[in-house]
Amino acid sequence: MTLISRLFGFLRDMVLAISFGATGSTDAFFVAFRIPNFLRRLFAEGAFSQAFVPVFAEYREQRGREALTDLLDHTAGALTLTLFIVTAVGMLAAPLLIMVFAPGFVGEENGRQVLAADMLRVTFPYLLFISLTAMAGGILNSVGRFAVPAFTPVFLNLSLIGAALWGAPLFEEPVKALAWGVFIGGAAQLLFQIPFLVRRGLLPRPRLRRAHDGVKKIIRLMLPAIFGSSVVQINLLVDTLIASFLMAGSITWLYFSDRFVELPLALFGVAIATVILPRLSREHAAKTPEAFNNTLDWALRLTLVVAVPAMLGLIWLAGPILASLIQYRDFTAFDTRMAAMSLVAYAAGLPAFMLIKILAPGYFSRQDTRTPVKIGVIAMLANMGLNVAIVVPWVMLGLPGPHAGLALATGISALLNAGLLFRGLYRDGVYRPPPGWRTFIVRIAAAAVVMSVVLWLATPALAAWGDWPALDRVMRLLGLIALGAAAYGATLWVLGVRPGQFLMR
Template sequence: MAAIWYRVVTGARGERGLAYTAAVSLFKSASLVSLLTLASRITGLVRELLVASTFGASALTDAFNVAFRIPNLLRRLFAEGAFSQAFVPVLAGVRETEGDEATRRMVDQIATVLVWALLLTCVLGVAAAPVLVWAMASGLQQNPQGYEAAVVMTRWMFPYIAFMSLVALSAGILNTWKKFAVPAATPVLLNVAMIGAAWLGAPWFRSLGIEPIYAMAVGVMLGGALQLGVQIPALRRLGMLPHVSLRWSHLRAAWNHPGTRRVTTLMLPALLGVSVAQISLLINTQIASHLTTGSVSWLTYADRLMEFPTAMLGVALGVVLLPQLAAARAADDGDRYSGLLDWGLRLVLLLAVPCAVALLTFAQPLVTVLYHYGAFSDGDVRQTALALMGYGAGLLGLVAIKVLAPGFYARQDIRTPVKIAVVVLVLTQLMNLLFVPMLAHAGLALAIGLGAMINALWLLIGLVRRGAYRPAPGWGRFALQVLAASALLAVFLMWSASSQDWLALGALPWTRIGWLTVTLLGAAGLYFGSLVMAGVRLRQFLRR
């Protein structure tokens, strides 16, 4: 299977050594990003555990989650969303065709325009905080204390968007130079800052007579500053640290630079595409704010846990593939382009399907062991587990999108994913009308999951029809092998979930953690052992 892909990449048997080297390089890069993302997600789970045990699921935690979601929404909309999707392909193309010096000049001009835009955005965001909170979650007005807290924390945290936009600029440069470690590791710093805020800051704020939840807003801002700070030495070592000018005449020159114009032109459809996903999030948060108190928090806790496999698999592959796909496209190497997509999609199927099975069949034990401490009640566990199962139904789609969408972005075709996303948004909201009355907040998660599956399938069909992606032979057999191993995994996890009273084991937390560890190790052994017995040669995903 892997050998077939290697031949597709090179287009010649005589170049298999080169292909193996390229494959190993890609896999090592993806593995490095995944390992660092794993560290980020582990610290993220520690962060959420501390927040859950310290604050539980209440009106104030809902307020913090809404306030934090506002700059996060804009971060995904502008920084990691439209900007990155437009910036990285242009950056990779200019470096491939014009060299490093032209790329450096373009980066300086784009950074100048970006800084000016961020200064204006932050001023407007802080001033408009009450309107933003109302637009995101008007249901918080049912609890005046929660609504006011959300407004205050939004003002404190809004400049976080500036930090993260500059981090996105830095990460795009570093990833294009195949320096993946620093961008992948920086999210750990946000988690560490927020852990410190929950562990040390909240008690200190309480002793000062300040509402403890405000400590989390301070942690977010500190984390953003740290994430940007560690990018600077890495960029300086490459000689790619942007030179930003705050002079008006320089801004006009930067705006008129061809690279800036190309990025902004591509950002417009990309902005619409990312906006669709964020509009869906906005609508869901608005709906959740009108449901039972705690609904926003239950969805947030489930989302954090679901992001564990999504980030490790999808984000890692997307980060590694996008600059490589863009370079292959700029070199007009269609075989390599298709081979990259085939390799990424096989890894998605291999790893995302068992993760989805785990979220669907083992959700309550996972939530129990990770969150069931302190103020986090038995009822919170059950409600968060229901939301997690809803997300799990679409995990394969959520991960696959991270590989398929870069296939369009690398071709500088952002319009097609946008059109697909708009239709999926409408379908998702129609599903909300059906699911929310029956399943409450879990219906929101299920609609997102199913919408992601539709989105991913549509993207896949689009790439195949354009001839950009030509699936290598062996897909049918490989899919059956994965599904058979996943079926055995589902049976094992369902038995494990019912074999213990996971909630009652809260009196023995280390015993409960031990049972979870043994279960997950056994599940991994069963799944990969079954694949090997079915004839899947796992080493070919790693082999030089």
């Protein structure tokens, strides 16, 4: 289901790139979309989910059905009230938020600030819809139902595709149709999950009580987790802020390159983390540390064996991917070159992005949200320092593509974040790598070298791609992906690695 959702996400991005290109107007939309999306990942998928799922698992394991229902009702009530207030304030303060998150727009003659503020008023309610959707998804995930929440984002993708193809001609400023696509997509996602909650008898009936113990515990766990689980998103927002001062199109180039990195991150990193968080929470509640260690070890091995070829594929094929999928009509060859630079930089940090997703549940499942927040603050400050250290000299030297420096800084800070998370789990004895890890890493490295050599020799120069028909581009790209995957997989097979070794038993 995650794969289906991400494929529709790719289709959505192709339609947006081809229909609107990389302009000041698209920069304004992506800022207006990124602000509520950032808050969604911060409060809903990030801090709220990481705090809610362990408490839900605790109530389900140790208390009765009545107590669990009471927890759901009061959590839904508190969440809805809070989100309604935040949404109302966000819509009223839209111009101020644009000044804060995209200060480079202020005072521009092309009016990106006003356009972004107008669209933000439409997109901000998405935060309300999608956060309640995230709660519904957390409930379903906690009872072992993963397919419905994983499929739900398809409705946002379909809504944006419809807005781009059929809604845009109805607006004087066509890009404004995308803002309404976000609004409609958020509502559709929430409505889609309600029947499945009803079927399980877990549909919350929002109620408010200030002294509810379960809600207070979720809030207590959630506050520090806001930083700990969402540092990558904060770093991306900082990138957007700085990119608003760079050449028009920089925000759009960063957006599309980030979206291509998001495919393996969501398909494997987020999907594996979604599966292991309820499992780790149950194993911690049941006091079975050996099972806890085995679950975390399985997730780390599976993540590494996938993250390395995904990283290499995106690095070696960055230009061909962009040229094959979105370099048409308004998205030019120049846009492809610029977006490829940031895609390579983001891809270098992909293993770290994925490991953060896997290691963080090792803390949240034990209701430890303080340690990740400390680590997250360190990584965030490092990212800010790296942004200045990399981008400022880049701009002063007049080198092309300073936006790629922002992506590089994000990847380096993610590596620091993942390293500190792992060190904490190892130091506290929560995770102990079983025997065989050294051999496993050597095999992965050998397969990575073979894959890199094969792709380096087989990939044509980027300049040639734009001259081929669309079908030829896509077929050549698919051939290269298959060749790289075959080289990687065959090398692992020769070295003794088998698919059955990655089954969770």
